Amino acid sequence: MAGRRIERCRLTSFSALKTVAPPLEDLEGRTVRGVERRGKFVCIGTDGPWLVAHLALGGWIRWYEALPSTAIKPGRSPIALRVGLDDGAGFDITEMGTEKRLALWVVATPEEVGPLAELGVDPLSPGFTVDRLADLLHATSSTVKTALTTQSLIAGVGNAYSDEALHRARLSPYKNSGRLDRDEVIRLHDAVTGVLSEAVERASGVDLADLKGDKKRAMAVHGRTGQACPTCGDTIREVSFATRSLQYCPTCQTGGKPLADRRLSRLLK
Numbered sequence: 001m002a003g004r005r006i007e008r009c010r011l012t013s014f015s016a017l018k019t020v021a022p023p024l025e026d027l028e029g030r031t032v033r034g035v036e037r038r039g040k041f042v043c044i045g046t047d048g049p050w051l052v053a054h055l056a057l058g059g060w061i062r063w064y065e066a067l068p069s070t071a072i073k074p075g076r077s078p079i080a081l082r083v084g085l086d087d088g089a090g091f092d093i094t095e096m097g098t099e100k101r102l103a104l105w106v107v108a109t110p111e112e113v114g115p116l117a118e119l120g121v122d123p124l125s126p127g128f129t130v131d132r133l134a135d136l137l138h139a140t141s142s143t144v145k146t147a148l149t150t151q152s153l154i155a156g157v158g159n160a161y162s163d164e165a166l167h168r169a170r171l172s173p174y175k176n177s178g179r180l181d182r183d184e185v186i187r188l189h190d191a192v193t194g195v196l197s198e199a200v201e202r203a204s205g206v207d208l209a210d211l212k213g214d215k216k217r218a219m220a221v222h223g224r225t226g227q228a229c230p231t232c233g234d235t236i237r238e239v240s241f242a243t244r245s246l247q248y249c250p251t252c253q254t255g256g257k258p259l260a261d262r263r264l265s266r267l268l269k
């Protein structure tokens with residue numbers, strides 16, 4: 001997109017746009033300077049304002065070499081925003097499902113987006129060193145699972161890839177992050193960068209229709225409760241919370257002991 005001019009922006013999901021000034025129309029006529037990812041935010045920089053998007057769970061950006069010219073009916077299409085470029089290309093930002101959580105901002109700088117300004121270190125950036133990870137982990141006494149998924153510490157690691165990284169590092173998700181020794185931090189650093197860079201590589205060029213299935217198939221433990229661990233063959237277990245669950249392998253990660261399911265043990269007391 002860099003070097004192309006934004007010709008028009010058509011917003012059809014009005015609740016997705018979280019800012020009022022500058023107006024969306026301020027993007028029209030601007031030349032795109034580049035696109036960056038920060039944590040889970042996509043930031044499109046122009047010679048004027050930035051367009052920042054958080055796709056949440058159901059959002060997609062769909063690129064077109066030739067943008068369709070069909071009219072979009074607000075409220076009846078998954079398209080939230082359509083952006084046309086000066087050479088006929090463009091993209092739609094869409095959101096499927098009823099849980100509307102897609103968010104868009106038009107801002108002078110990405111730092112004006114509150115949750116983006118608070119993001120911690122990006123695990124695929126050169127700043128994510130073993131020492132930096134050790135400092136971040138040792139500054140908290142939460143579980144290593146919680147520390148890994150706290151966006152203000154490490155940006156962009158969610159529930160699935162934290163399960164995968166902890167399994168690869170052979171660490172219990174409940175381990176106190178302040179008590180990880182040097183060897184454990186090194187293993188976790190290798191695991192986080194390995195799991196994420198492999199995921200990026202695997203996803204590149206994959207057809208939209210295959211992307212979700214491919215992501216699922218590549219997981220060793222996440223979403224695989226009851227199946228065999230690909231490393232040791234033990235049965236993968238899970239701990240459930242109110243809205244989410246984590247998966248782990250007892251043999252690889254917890255010395256063979258199943259973790260207490262806090263919800264379940266409360267019921268049994």
Ligand SMILES: [Zn+2]
Binds near residue numbers: 249250252
């Ligand atoms: Zn295992």
